[in-house]
Amino acid sequence: MKTAVVVFPGSNCDRDVAVALEAVTGRAPEMVWHRETELPDGIGLVALPGGFSYGDYLRSGAMAARSPILRAVAEQSGRGLPVLGICNGFQILTEAGLLPGALMRNAGLNFVCRDVSLTVENAQSSFTSRYDAGETILVPVAHHDGNYVADAETLDRLEGEGRVAFRYAEEVNGSARRIAGILNGAGNVLGMMPHPERRIEKAHGGDDGRRLFEGLLELVA
Amino acid sequence: MKLRIHITLKPGVLDPQGKAIEHALAGLGFAGVEGARVGKLIELDVADTVDDAQIDAMCRQLLANTVIENYRIERA
Numbered sequence: 001m002k003t004a005v006v007v008f009p010g011s012n013c014d015r016d017v018a019v020a021l022e023a024v025t026g027r028a029p030e031m032v033w034h035r036e037t038e039l040p041d042g043i044g045l046v047a048l049p050g051g052f053s054y055g056d057y058l059r060s061g062a063m064a065a066r067s068p069i070l071r072a073v074a075e076q077s078g079r080g081l082p083v084l085g086i087c088n089g090f091q092i093l094t095e096a097g098l099l100p101g102a103l104m105r106n107a108g109l110n111f112v113c114r115d116v117s118l119t120v121e122n123a124q125s126s127f128t129s130r131y132d133a134g135e136t137i138l139v140p141v142a143h144h145d146g147n148y149v150a151d152a153e154t155l156d157r158l159e160g161e162g163r164v165a166f167r168y169a170e171e172v173n174g175s176a177r178r179i180a181g182i183l184n185g186a187g188n189v190l191g192m193m194p195h196p197e198r199r200i201e202k203a204h205g206g207d208d209g210r211r212l213f214e215g216l217l218e219l220v221a
Numbered sequence: 222m223k224l225r226i227h228i229t230l231k232p233g234v235l236d237p238q239g240k241a242i243e244h245a246l247a248g249l250g251f252a253g254v255e256g257a258r259v260g261k262l263i264e265l266d267v268a269d270t271v272d273d274a275q276i277d278a279m280c281r282q283l284l285a286n287t288v289i290e291n292y293r294i295e296r297a
Binding site: 058059062066094095100101102104105106107108109147149150174 | 234235237238241282283284286288289
Protein backbone atom coordinates (compact mmCIF):
# COMPACT_ATOMS: atom_id res chain seq x y z
CA MET A 1 0.00 0.00 0.00
CA LYS A 2 1.18 3.48 -0.87
CA THR A 3 0.91 5.93 2.00
CA ALA A 4 1.83 9.54 2.73
CA VAL A 5 3.03 11.44 5.77
CA VAL A 6 2.58 15.21 5.93
CA VAL A 7 5.62 17.06 7.26
CA PHE A 8 5.08 20.39 8.99
CA PRO A 9 7.85 22.61 10.29
CA GLY A 10 8.19 21.42 13.88
CA SER A 11 6.90 17.89 13.33
CA ASN A 12 9.19 15.53 15.20
CA CYS A 13 7.38 12.21 14.90
CA ASP A 14 7.15 12.18 11.11
CA ARG A 15 10.06 9.77 10.86
CA ASP A 16 8.61 7.50 13.57
CA VAL A 17 5.32 7.15 11.73
CA ALA A 18 7.17 6.68 8.44
CA VAL A 19 9.21 3.83 9.98
CA ALA A 20 6.01 2.22 11.30
CA LEU A 21 4.26 2.51 7.94
CA GLU A 22 7.24 1.07 6.10
CA ALA A 23 7.52 -1.81 8.58
CA VAL A 24 3.90 -2.73 8.04
CA THR A 25 3.37 -1.93 4.35
CA GLY A 26 6.83 -2.84 3.12
CA ARG A 27 7.03 0.48 1.35
CA ALA A 28 8.37 3.82 2.52
CA PRO A 29 5.62 6.47 2.60
CA GLU A 30 5.84 9.63 0.57
CA MET A 31 6.80 12.56 2.76
CA VAL A 32 4.65 15.54 1.76
CA TRP A 33 5.71 19.08 2.70
CA HIS A 34 3.03 21.26 4.27
CA ARG A 35 3.09 23.81 1.45
CA GLU A 36 2.13 21.27 -1.17
CA THR A 37 -1.39 21.70 -2.44
CA GLU A 38 -2.05 18.10 -3.47
CA LEU A 39 -1.52 14.65 -2.04
CA PRO A 40 0.27 12.01 -4.15
CA ASP A 41 -1.98 9.95 -6.41
CA GLY A 42 -3.06 6.50 -5.38
CA ILE A 43 -2.35 6.64 -1.67
CA GLY A 44 -4.39 4.52 0.73
CA LEU A 45 -3.67 6.52 3.86
CA VAL A 46 -2.37 9.91 4.90
CA ALA A 47 -0.85 10.36 8.35
CA LEU A 48 -0.54 13.65 10.23
CA PRO A 49 2.35 13.06 12.62
CA GLY A 50 2.98 14.11 16.18
CA GLY A 51 5.21 17.01 17.08
CA PHE A 52 4.87 20.74 17.40
CA SER A 53 3.81 22.03 14.01
CA TYR A 54 4.69 25.72 13.63
CA GLY A 55 6.05 25.62 17.18
CA ASP A 56 2.52 25.28 18.58
CA TYR A 57 2.20 29.05 18.11
CA LEU A 58 -1.28 30.52 18.63
CA ARG A 59 -2.76 27.10 19.57
CA SER A 60 -1.53 23.55 19.02
CA GLY A 61 -2.34 22.58 15.45
CA ALA A 62 -3.96 25.93 14.54
CA MET A 63 -1.45 27.03 11.91
CA ALA A 64 -1.07 23.55 10.41
CA ALA A 65 -4.84 23.27 10.07
CA ARG A 66 -4.78 26.33 7.76
CA SER A 67 -1.81 25.16 5.68
CA PRO A 68 -2.25 24.48 1.95
CA ILE A 69 -1.91 20.69 2.26
CA LEU A 70 -4.76 20.51 4.77
CA ARG A 71 -7.20 21.68 2.12
CA ALA A 72 -6.19 18.64 0.07
CA VAL A 73 -6.41 16.37 3.13
CA ALA A 74 -9.91 17.70 3.94
CA GLU A 75 -11.08 17.23 0.38
CA GLN A 76 -9.68 13.69 0.09
CA SER A 77 -11.03 12.68 3.50
CA GLY A 78 -14.46 13.73 2.25
CA ARG A 79 -14.02 11.20 -0.54
CA GLY A 80 -13.20 8.46 1.97
CA LEU A 81 -9.40 8.55 2.16
CA PRO A 82 -8.29 7.20 5.55
CA VAL A 83 -6.62 9.93 7.62
CA LEU A 84 -4.72 9.16 10.81
CA GLY A 85 -3.80 12.05 13.10
CA ILE A 86 -1.50 11.23 15.99
CA CYS A 87 -0.97 13.67 18.86
CA ASN A 88 -0.30 17.00 17.12
CA GLY A 89 -2.05 15.37 14.15
CA PHE A 90 -5.17 14.97 16.31
CA GLN A 91 -4.92 18.63 17.34
CA ILE A 92 -4.66 19.59 13.67
CA LEU A 93 -7.75 17.52 12.77
CA THR A 94 -9.87 19.24 15.42
CA GLU A 95 -8.54 22.68 14.45
CA ALA A 96 -9.37 21.90 10.82
CA GLY A 97 -12.90 20.89 11.77
CA LEU A 98 -12.45 17.33 10.48
CA LEU A 99 -13.09 16.07 14.01
CA PRO A 100 -15.25 17.78 16.66
CA GLY A 101 -14.04 19.33 19.90
CA ALA A 102 -10.68 20.80 20.86
CA LEU A 103 -7.54 19.83 22.75
CA MET A 104 -6.54 22.02 25.64
CA ARG A 105 -3.67 22.22 28.10
CA ASN A 106 -3.47 19.09 30.29
CA ALA A 107 -5.53 19.51 33.43
CA GLY A 108 -2.47 18.88 35.62
CA LEU A 109 -0.45 21.43 33.57
CA ASN A 110 2.32 18.84 33.21
CA PHE A 111 3.78 17.49 30.02
CA VAL A 112 2.79 13.82 30.30
CA CYS A 113 5.29 11.39 28.80
CA ARG A 114 4.80 7.74 29.69
CA ASP A 115 3.09 4.51 28.72
CA VAL A 116 -0.64 4.57 29.40
CA SER A 117 -3.31 1.88 29.32
CA LEU A 118 -6.03 2.40 26.75
CA THR A 119 -9.32 0.63 26.40
CA VAL A 120 -10.33 -0.13 22.83
CA GLU A 121 -13.92 1.10 22.69
CA ASN A 122 -14.66 0.48 19.03
CA ALA A 123 -13.05 -2.48 17.27
CA GLN A 124 -15.24 -2.13 14.18
CA SER A 125 -13.42 0.75 12.51
CA SER A 126 -10.84 0.32 9.80
CA PHE A 127 -8.22 1.58 12.24
CA THR A 128 -9.10 -0.72 15.13
CA SER A 129 -10.29 -3.92 13.46
CA ARG A 130 -7.25 -5.85 14.69
CA TYR A 131 -8.17 -5.16 18.31
CA ASP A 132 -10.93 -6.65 20.43
CA ALA A 133 -13.60 -4.35 21.85
CA GLY A 134 -12.92 -3.79 25.53
CA GLU A 135 -9.29 -4.88 25.18
CA THR A 136 -6.67 -3.00 27.19
CA ILE A 137 -3.52 -2.01 25.32
CA LEU A 138 -0.41 -0.11 26.37
CA VAL A 139 0.63 2.85 24.19
CA PRO A 140 2.88 5.80 25.03
CA VAL A 141 1.68 9.38 25.32
CA ALA A 142 3.86 12.49 25.15
CA HIS A 143 1.87 15.71 25.15
CA HIS A 144 1.12 18.99 26.87
CA ASP A 145 -2.21 19.70 25.21
CA GLY A 146 -4.11 16.44 25.30
CA ASN A 147 -7.10 17.46 27.36
CA TYR A 148 -10.03 16.71 25.06
CA VAL A 149 -12.92 19.15 25.35
CA ALA A 150 -16.33 19.15 23.68
CA ASP A 151 -19.83 20.12 24.77
CA ALA A 152 -22.02 17.47 26.39
CA GLU A 153 -24.16 17.07 23.29
CA THR A 154 -21.08 16.33 21.12
CA LEU A 155 -19.72 13.89 23.70
CA ASP A 156 -23.07 12.09 23.86
CA ARG A 157 -23.16 11.88 20.08
CA LEU A 158 -19.59 10.54 19.86
CA GLU A 159 -20.38 7.85 22.41
CA GLY A 160 -23.80 7.06 20.98
CA GLU A 161 -22.41 6.61 17.47
CA GLY A 162 -19.49 4.47 18.62
CA ARG A 163 -17.02 7.15 17.57
CA VAL A 164 -14.86 6.94 20.68
CA ALA A 165 -12.10 4.65 19.43
CA PHE A 166 -9.87 4.67 22.52
CA ARG A 167 -10.36 5.73 26.11
CA TYR A 168 -7.70 6.14 28.78
CA ALA A 169 -8.05 3.34 31.32
CA GLU A 170 -6.81 5.79 33.95
CA GLU A 171 -6.89 9.56 34.38
CA VAL A 172 -4.08 11.06 32.25
CA ASN A 173 -4.74 14.64 31.22
CA GLY A 174 -8.26 15.65 32.20
CA SER A 175 -9.86 14.61 28.89
CA ALA A 176 -13.66 14.70 28.88
CA ARG A 177 -14.92 11.18 29.59
CA ARG A 178 -11.27 10.04 29.40
CA ILE A 179 -11.38 10.18 25.59
CA ALA A 180 -8.03 9.35 23.97
CA GLY A 181 -9.09 9.01 20.33
CA ILE A 182 -12.16 9.64 18.18
CA LEU A 183 -13.45 8.88 14.70
CA ASN A 184 -15.34 11.09 12.28
CA GLY A 185 -18.88 10.21 11.29
CA ALA A 186 -17.83 8.22 8.23
CA GLY A 187 -15.19 6.34 10.22
CA ASN A 188 -12.30 7.17 7.88
CA VAL A 189 -10.65 9.83 10.05
CA LEU A 190 -9.08 8.89 13.39
CA GLY A 191 -7.44 11.35 15.76
CA MET A 192 -5.69 10.09 18.87
CA MET A 193 -3.28 11.56 21.40
CA PRO A 194 -1.31 8.34 22.19
CA HIS A 195 1.48 7.30 19.82
CA PRO A 196 0.89 3.83 18.31
CA GLU A 197 3.93 4.33 16.04
CA ARG A 198 6.18 4.28 19.10
CA ARG A 199 5.13 0.76 20.01
CA ILE A 200 5.30 -1.41 16.92
CA GLU A 201 7.97 -3.96 17.83
CA LYS A 202 9.17 -5.89 20.85
CA ALA A 203 12.29 -3.71 21.06
CA HIS A 204 9.95 -0.84 21.95
CA GLY A 205 8.81 -2.83 24.96
CA GLY A 206 5.71 -4.05 23.16
CA ASP A 207 3.89 -3.93 19.88
CA ASP A 208 0.34 -2.96 20.78
CA GLY A 209 0.49 -0.07 18.33
CA ARG A 210 1.38 -2.24 15.39
CA ARG A 211 -2.06 -3.71 14.97
CA LEU A 212 -3.49 -0.29 14.23
CA PHE A 213 -1.27 -0.04 11.17
CA GLU A 214 -1.91 -3.67 10.23
CA GLY A 215 -5.66 -3.07 10.37
CA LEU A 216 -5.25 -0.18 7.94
CA LEU A 217 -3.22 -2.28 5.59
CA GLU A 218 -5.92 -4.92 5.60
CA LEU A 219 -8.53 -2.31 4.75
CA VAL A 220 -6.72 -0.98 1.73
CA ALA A 221 -5.16 -4.23 0.48
CA MET B 222 -5.30 51.06 12.12
CA LYS B 223 -4.37 49.26 15.31
CA LEU B 224 -6.59 46.53 16.67
CA ARG B 225 -6.53 44.54 19.83
CA ILE B 226 -8.11 41.11 19.71
CA HIS B 227 -8.95 39.77 23.14
CA ILE B 228 -9.36 36.01 23.18
CA THR B 229 -10.88 34.36 26.23
CA LEU B 230 -12.02 30.87 27.08
CA LYS B 231 -15.76 30.42 26.98
CA PRO B 232 -17.48 30.26 30.36
CA GLY B 233 -17.63 26.69 31.58
CA VAL B 234 -14.47 25.59 29.78
CA LEU B 235 -11.97 24.41 32.38
CA ASP B 236 -8.92 26.67 32.41
CA PRO B 237 -6.02 24.78 34.01
CA GLN B 238 -3.68 27.77 33.72
CA GLY B 239 -6.21 30.01 35.42
CA LYS B 240 -6.64 27.44 38.19
CA ALA B 241 -2.87 27.31 38.73
CA ILE B 242 -2.72 31.10 39.03
CA GLU B 243 -5.66 31.11 41.44
CA HIS B 244 -3.90 28.56 43.65
CA ALA B 245 -0.57 30.38 43.45
CA LEU B 246 -2.21 33.66 44.55
CA ALA B 247 -3.82 31.84 47.48
CA GLY B 248 -0.40 30.38 48.28
CA LEU B 249 1.03 33.90 48.47
CA GLY B 250 -1.59 34.73 51.07
CA PHE B 251 -3.94 36.82 48.94
CA ALA B 252 -7.38 36.02 50.23
CA GLY B 253 -10.56 36.52 48.28
CA VAL B 254 -9.45 35.52 44.78
CA GLU B 255 -12.51 33.68 43.57
CA GLY B 256 -11.37 32.78 40.10
CA ALA B 257 -8.71 33.37 37.45
CA ARG B 258 -8.99 32.92 33.69
CA VAL B 259 -6.12 33.22 31.23
CA GLY B 260 -6.70 34.71 27.81
CA LYS B 261 -4.66 36.05 24.92
CA LEU B 262 -4.14 39.49 23.48
CA ILE B 263 -3.24 39.80 19.82
CA GLU B 264 -2.35 43.24 18.46
CA LEU B 265 -2.92 43.69 14.75
CA ASP B 266 -1.82 46.56 12.61
CA VAL B 267 -4.05 46.62 9.54
CA ALA B 268 -4.63 48.96 6.62
CA ASP B 269 -7.61 51.29 6.88
CA THR B 270 -9.17 49.50 3.91
CA VAL B 271 -9.68 46.35 6.02
CA ASP B 272 -13.33 46.30 6.99
CA ASP B 273 -15.13 44.87 10.01
CA ALA B 274 -16.28 41.77 8.17
CA GLN B 275 -12.70 40.91 7.25
CA ILE B 276 -11.50 41.41 10.81
CA ASP B 277 -14.29 39.22 12.08
CA ALA B 278 -13.38 36.53 9.53
CA MET B 279 -9.74 36.62 10.69
CA CYS B 280 -10.91 35.94 14.22
CA ARG B 281 -13.27 33.14 13.30
CA GLN B 282 -10.97 31.41 10.81
CA LEU B 283 -7.70 31.53 12.70
CA LEU B 284 -7.20 33.72 15.73
CA ALA B 285 -9.83 32.15 17.98
CA ASN B 286 -10.97 28.56 18.21
CA THR B 287 -14.68 29.18 18.58
CA VAL B 288 -15.23 25.68 19.97
CA ILE B 289 -13.64 26.83 23.23
CA GLU B 290 -12.90 30.54 22.89
CA ASN B 291 -14.69 33.88 22.56
CA TYR B 292 -13.11 36.94 20.99
CA ARG B 293 -13.60 40.68 21.32
CA ILE B 294 -12.24 43.26 18.89
CA GLU B 295 -11.06 46.58 20.26
CA ARG B 296 -9.92 49.50 18.13
CA ALA B 297 -6.88 51.04 19.76
